[in-house]
Protein backbone atom coordinates (compact mmCIF):
# COMPACT_ATOMS: atom_id res chain seq x y z
CA UNK A 448 0.00 0.00 0.00
CA UNK A 449 1.39 3.42 -0.98
CA UNK A 450 1.93 6.36 1.39
CA UNK A 451 -0.91 8.18 -0.42
CA UNK A 452 -3.35 5.28 0.16
CA UNK A 453 -2.38 4.67 3.79
CA UNK A 454 -1.73 8.18 5.13
CA UNK A 455 -3.31 10.77 2.82
CA UNK A 456 -6.42 9.12 1.35
CA UNK A 457 -8.08 8.29 4.72
CA UNK A 458 -8.06 12.02 5.62
CA UNK A 459 -9.38 13.04 2.20
CA UNK A 460 -12.15 10.38 2.27
CA UNK A 461 -13.10 11.32 5.81
CA UNK A 462 -13.41 14.96 4.79
CA UNK A 463 -15.30 14.20 1.58
CA UNK A 464 -17.77 11.98 3.47
CA UNK A 465 -18.45 14.49 6.26
CA UNK A 466 -20.52 17.05 4.36
CA UNK A 467 -23.82 18.31 5.75
CA UNK A 468 -25.91 16.61 3.01
CA UNK A 469 -24.20 13.31 3.80
CA UNK A 470 -24.83 13.75 7.50
CA UNK A 471 -28.52 14.25 6.69
CA UNK A 472 -28.51 11.09 4.57
CA UNK A 473 -26.88 9.07 7.37
CA UNK A 474 -29.52 10.36 9.77
CA UNK A 475 -32.26 8.94 7.52
CA UNK A 476 -30.92 5.39 7.33
CA UNK A 477 -28.49 4.37 10.09
CA UNK A 478 -30.98 4.50 12.99
CA UNK A 479 -32.94 1.68 11.30
CA UNK A 480 -30.12 -0.83 11.93
CA UNK A 481 -30.90 -3.43 14.58
CA UNK A 482 -29.53 -6.52 16.27
CA UNK A 483 -26.21 -7.85 15.01
CA UNK A 484 -25.01 -5.54 12.26
CA UNK A 485 -22.43 -5.90 9.53
CA UNK A 486 -21.29 -2.52 8.25
CA UNK A 487 -19.43 -3.03 4.99
CA UNK A 488 -16.68 -0.45 4.38
CA UNK A 489 -17.13 1.23 7.74
CA UNK A 490 -14.43 3.74 6.75
CA UNK A 491 -13.70 6.37 9.37
CA UNK A 492 -16.80 5.40 11.35
CA UNK A 493 -18.92 8.37 10.32
CA UNK A 494 -22.14 6.35 10.73
CA UNK A 495 -21.42 5.40 14.34
CA UNK A 496 -23.02 8.46 15.98
CA UNK A 497 -26.27 7.74 14.10
CA UNK A 498 -26.86 4.18 15.39
CA UNK A 499 -29.74 3.79 17.84
CA UNK A 500 -27.72 2.35 20.70
CA UNK A 501 -30.64 0.51 22.30
CA UNK A 502 -31.44 -1.34 19.03
CA UNK A 503 -28.01 -2.76 18.15
CA UNK A 504 -26.13 -5.55 19.89
CA UNK A 505 -22.89 -5.71 17.97
CA UNK A 506 -21.41 -4.09 14.88
CA UNK A 507 -18.98 -5.94 12.67
CA UNK A 508 -17.04 -3.12 10.99
CA UNK A 509 -15.58 -4.56 7.82
CA UNK A 510 -12.87 -2.27 6.45
CA UNK A 511 -9.82 -3.34 4.42
CA UNK A 512 -7.89 -0.08 4.90
CA UNK A 513 -5.80 0.16 8.07
CA UNK A 514 -5.71 3.94 7.67
CA UNK A 515 -9.53 4.13 7.69
CA UNK A 516 -9.78 1.80 10.70
CA UNK A 517 -7.28 4.01 12.58
CA UNK A 518 -9.44 7.02 11.82
CA UNK A 519 -12.59 5.22 13.02
CA UNK A 520 -11.19 4.22 16.42
CA UNK A 521 -11.86 7.55 18.23
CA UNK A 522 -15.53 7.38 17.20
CA UNK A 523 -15.74 3.76 18.37
CA UNK A 524 -14.39 4.85 21.76
CA UNK A 525 -16.61 7.93 21.90
CA UNK A 526 -19.89 6.16 21.09
CA UNK A 527 -19.21 3.12 23.29
CA UNK A 528 -20.77 0.83 20.68
CA UNK A 529 -19.59 -2.78 20.54
CA UNK A 530 -17.62 -2.63 17.27
CA UNK A 531 -15.33 -5.39 16.05
CA UNK A 532 -13.28 -4.60 12.94
CA UNK A 533 -12.86 -7.10 10.13
CA UNK A 534 -9.67 -6.45 8.18
CA UNK A 535 -10.90 -7.82 4.83
CA UNK A 536 -12.54 -6.56 1.63
CA UNK A 537 -16.30 -6.84 1.12
CA UNK A 538 -15.75 -9.61 -1.42
CA UNK A 539 -14.48 -11.85 1.43
CA UNK A 540 -16.97 -11.54 4.29
CA UNK A 541 -15.84 -14.15 6.84
CA UNK A 542 -19.08 -14.35 8.88
CA UNK A 543 -21.34 -17.42 9.11
CA UNK A 544 -24.37 -17.86 6.88
CA UNK A 545 -27.59 -16.31 8.30
CA UNK A 546 -25.74 -14.64 11.15
CA UNK A 547 -26.62 -10.92 11.06
CA UNK A 548 -29.88 -8.99 11.30
CA UNK A 549 -28.77 -5.91 9.35
CA UNK A 550 -26.18 -5.15 6.72
CA UNK A 551 -25.45 -1.43 6.40
CA UNK A 552 -23.55 0.00 3.46
CA UNK A 553 -23.06 3.71 2.84
CA UNK A 554 -21.02 5.36 0.07
CA UNK A 555 -19.06 2.14 -0.45
CA UNK A 556 -20.76 0.14 -3.24
CA UNK A 557 -19.23 2.75 -5.55
CA UNK A 558 -15.75 1.64 -4.46
CA UNK A 559 -15.82 -2.15 -4.01
CA UNK A 560 -14.11 -3.56 -7.12
CA UNK A 561 -16.36 -6.65 -7.37
CA UNK A 562 -19.57 -5.23 -5.96
CA UNK A 563 -21.67 -8.22 -7.07
CA UNK A 564 -19.53 -10.75 -5.20
CA UNK A 565 -19.73 -8.50 -2.14
CA UNK A 566 -23.53 -8.27 -2.41
CA UNK A 567 -23.81 -12.06 -2.72
CA UNK A 568 -21.78 -12.29 0.50
CA UNK A 569 -24.06 -9.78 2.24
CA UNK A 570 -27.10 -11.83 1.22
CA UNK A 571 -25.43 -15.00 2.49
CA UNK A 572 -24.75 -13.62 5.96
CA UNK A 573 -28.15 -11.96 6.42
CA UNK A 574 -30.69 -13.95 8.42
CA UNK A 575 -33.96 -14.70 6.64
CA UNK A 576 -36.06 -11.62 7.35
CA UNK A 577 -32.91 -9.50 7.75
CA UNK A 578 -32.44 -6.14 6.06
CA UNK A 579 -29.87 -4.53 3.83
CA UNK A 580 -29.82 -0.77 4.46
CA UNK A 581 -28.01 1.32 1.89
CA UNK A 582 -27.19 4.91 1.06
CA UNK A 583 -25.01 5.43 -1.98
CA UNK A 584 -24.27 7.84 -4.81
CA UNK A 585 -24.34 6.73 -8.40
CA UNK A 586 -25.57 7.07 -11.94
CA UNK A 587 -27.65 10.21 -12.50
CA UNK A 588 -31.08 10.17 -14.18
CA UNK A 589 -30.17 13.06 -16.55
CA UNK A 590 -28.38 12.22 -19.77
CA UNK A 591 -26.09 15.28 -19.72
CA UNK A 592 -24.95 14.48 -16.16
CA UNK A 593 -24.49 10.80 -17.06
CA UNK A 594 -22.28 11.75 -20.01
CA UNK A 595 -19.98 13.74 -17.69
CA UNK A 596 -19.97 10.91 -15.16
CA UNK A 597 -18.77 8.51 -17.86
CA UNK A 598 -16.15 10.96 -19.15
CA UNK A 599 -14.65 11.79 -15.75
CA UNK A 600 -14.99 8.43 -14.02
CA UNK A 601 -11.49 7.09 -14.85
CA UNK A 602 -9.57 10.07 -13.44
CA UNK A 603 -11.91 10.40 -10.48
CA UNK A 604 -11.54 6.74 -9.61
CA UNK A 605 -7.74 7.01 -9.59
CA UNK A 606 -7.79 10.09 -7.37
CA UNK A 607 -10.43 8.85 -4.93
CA UNK A 608 -9.17 5.37 -4.13
CA UNK A 609 -11.40 3.47 -6.54
CA UNK A 610 -14.75 5.29 -6.26
CA UNK A 611 -16.96 5.10 -9.36
CA UNK A 612 -19.45 7.89 -9.91
CA UNK A 613 -21.57 6.08 -12.50
CA UNK A 614 -22.72 2.81 -10.92
CA UNK A 615 -26.39 1.88 -11.18
CA UNK A 616 -26.79 1.16 -7.47
CA UNK A 617 -30.34 -0.21 -7.38
CA UNK A 618 -29.77 -2.54 -10.34
CA UNK A 619 -26.60 -3.82 -8.68
CA UNK A 620 -28.44 -4.54 -5.43
CA UNK A 621 -31.18 -6.41 -7.32
CA UNK A 622 -28.59 -8.38 -9.28
CA UNK A 623 -26.90 -9.22 -5.99
CA UNK A 624 -29.99 -11.18 -4.91
CA UNK A 625 -32.14 -8.60 -3.13
CA UNK A 626 -35.65 -7.26 -3.46
CA UNK A 627 -35.82 -3.52 -2.86
CA UNK A 628 -38.45 -2.69 -0.23
CA UNK A 629 -37.83 1.05 0.02
CA UNK A 630 -36.29 3.01 -2.85
CA UNK A 631 -35.57 6.71 -2.47
CA UNK A 632 -33.47 8.88 -4.76
CA UNK A 633 -32.56 12.52 -5.27
CA UNK A 634 -29.73 14.92 -5.96
CA UNK A 635 -28.29 16.12 -2.68
CA UNK A 636 -26.55 19.52 -2.66
CA UNK A 637 -23.13 19.50 -4.36
CA UNK A 638 -21.77 18.77 -7.85
CA UNK A 639 -24.43 16.74 -9.64
CA UNK A 640 -21.99 14.18 -11.04
CA UNK A 641 -21.18 13.05 -7.50
CA UNK A 642 -24.40 13.69 -5.68
CA UNK A 643 -27.25 11.65 -7.07
CA UNK A 644 -28.10 9.61 -3.98
CA UNK A 645 -29.92 6.29 -3.66
CA UNK A 646 -31.03 5.14 -0.24
CA UNK A 647 -33.42 2.62 1.19
CA UNK A 648 -33.82 -0.97 2.25
CA UNK A 649 -33.78 -4.40 0.63
CA UNK A 650 -34.41 -7.98 1.69
CA UNK A 651 -32.65 -11.12 0.51
CA UNK A 652 -34.57 -13.22 -2.04
Ligand SMILES: C[S@@+](CC[C@H](N)C(=O)[O-])C[C@H]1O[C@@H](n2cnc3c(N)ncnc32)[C@H](O)[C@@H]1O
Pocket residue numbers: 460464487488489490491492493494509510511512515535536537538552553554555558559560609610
Ligand atom coordinates in the same frame (compact mmCIF):
# COMPACT_ATOMS: atom_id res chain seq x y z
C1 LIG B 1 -16.08 6.62 0.40
S1 LIG B 1 -15.59 5.57 1.70
C2 LIG B 1 -17.07 5.42 2.65
C3 LIG B 1 -16.82 5.04 4.06
C4 LIG B 1 -18.04 4.92 4.96
N1 LIG B 1 -18.89 3.83 4.55
C5 LIG B 1 -18.84 6.19 5.03
O1 LIG B 1 -20.04 6.18 4.72
O2 LIG B 1 -18.25 7.23 5.40
C6 LIG B 1 -15.43 3.98 0.91
C7 LIG B 1 -14.84 2.95 1.84
O3 LIG B 1 -14.81 1.68 1.18
C8 LIG B 1 -13.64 1.02 1.58
N2 LIG B 1 -13.32 -0.05 0.62
C9 LIG B 1 -12.46 -0.04 -0.41
N3 LIG B 1 -12.44 -1.23 -1.03
C10 LIG B 1 -13.32 -2.01 -0.36
C11 LIG B 1 -13.72 -3.36 -0.50
N4 LIG B 1 -13.24 -4.15 -1.48
N5 LIG B 1 -14.62 -3.84 0.37
C12 LIG B 1 -15.13 -3.05 1.36
N6 LIG B 1 -14.78 -1.77 1.54
C13 LIG B 1 -13.88 -1.26 0.69
C14 LIG B 1 -12.60 2.12 1.63
O4 LIG B 1 -11.45 1.74 2.37
C15 LIG B 1 -13.41 3.24 2.27
O5 LIG B 1 -13.33 3.18 3.67
